[in-house]
Amino acid sequence: xxxxxxxxxxxxxxxxxxxxxxxxxxxxxxxxxxxxxxxxxxxxxxxxxxxxxxxxxxxxxxxxxxxxxxxxxxxxxxxxxxxxxxxxxxxxxxxxxxxxxxxxxxxxxxxxxxxxxxxxxxxxxxxxxxxxxxxxxxxxxxxxxxxxxxxxxxxxxxxxxxxxxxxxxxxxx
Amino acid sequence: xxxxxxxxxxxxxxxxxxxxxxxxxxxxxxxxxxxxxxxxxxxxxxxxxxxxxxxxxxxxxxxxx
Numbered sequence: 001x002x003x004x005x006x007x008x009x010x011x012x013x014x015x016x017x018x019x020x021x022x023x024x025x026x027x028x029x030x031x032x033x034x035x036x037x038x039x040x041x042x043x044x045x046x047x048x049x050x051x052x053x054x055x056x057x058x059x060x061x062x063x064x065x066x067x068x069x070x071x072x073x074x075x076x077x078x079x080x081x082x083x084x085x086x087x088x089x090x091x092x093x094x095x096x097x098x099x100x101x102x103x104x105x106x107x108x109x110x111x112x113x114x115x116x117x118x119x120x121x122x123x124x125x126x127x128x129x130x131x132x133x134x135x136x137x138x139x140x141x142x143x144x145x146x147x148x149x150x151x152x153x154x155x156x157x158x159x160x161x162x163x164x165x166x167x168x169x170x171x172x173x
Numbered sequence: 174x175x176x177x178x179x180x181x182x183x184x185x186x187x188x189x190x191x192x193x194x195x196x197x198x199x200x201x202x203x204x205x206x207x208x209x210x211x212x213x214x215x216x217x218x219x220x221x222x223x224x225x226x227x228x229x230x231x232x233x234x235x236x237x238x
């Protein structure tokens with residue numbers, strides 16, 4: 001009897017925990033998209049007003065840190081400095097592909113970021129700025145979508161976790 | 174055994190009803206339908222043994238075998 005109660009509590013707790021993790025993930029995605037936008041904005045300012053080269057600009061953005069998305073920038077810089085990549089776009093693509101799993105961003109966001117990298121460092125300043133603007137507007141769209149799905153899913157995942165745990169316990173009891 | 178079974182089925186019923194409402198509220202009618210169906214199947218699986226016993230009893234009472 002005691003064993004049954006202990007097992008039930010463990011099952012309910014772990015299911016609720018799973019629900020809370022999923023709902024936290026829902027909350028993180030719009031936040032990270034916002035951070036990414038402010039980082040790209042920063043990048044635009046640095047190349048247009050400070051005329052920084054890409055490594056310096058990315059280095060500064062990566063050092064400000066404080067978020068999961070800044071690792072894209074710092075890893076691109078490392079790859080470029082250590083001559084692991086042949087071009088900025090290749091370094092950026094590798095950095096995005098390797099680290100996307102650690103963030104809450106999904107496939108669509110990944111594709112947007114990679115297509116941002118395709119033009120990175122291959123046109124003049126005007127082209128770069130236009131590319132950044134385009135990526136910013138796409139990220140804005142993604143953020144709106146993510147915000148919508150967050151409002152829809154955040155509470156649902158949480159209660160679904162708890163109720164699912166209770167359901168499993170009742171069926172097994 | 175008997176009363177426990179009824180309570181268990183009642184609990185599953187309540188849970189499925191709540192889950193159904195929750196999923197419909199968050200705009201997932203299909204999943205709500207699936208949950209209801211899953212609940213039904215689980216309850217049927219629990220009850221099927223009892224139904225078999227019932228049929229056996231009926232057969233035994235009326236000497237049908």
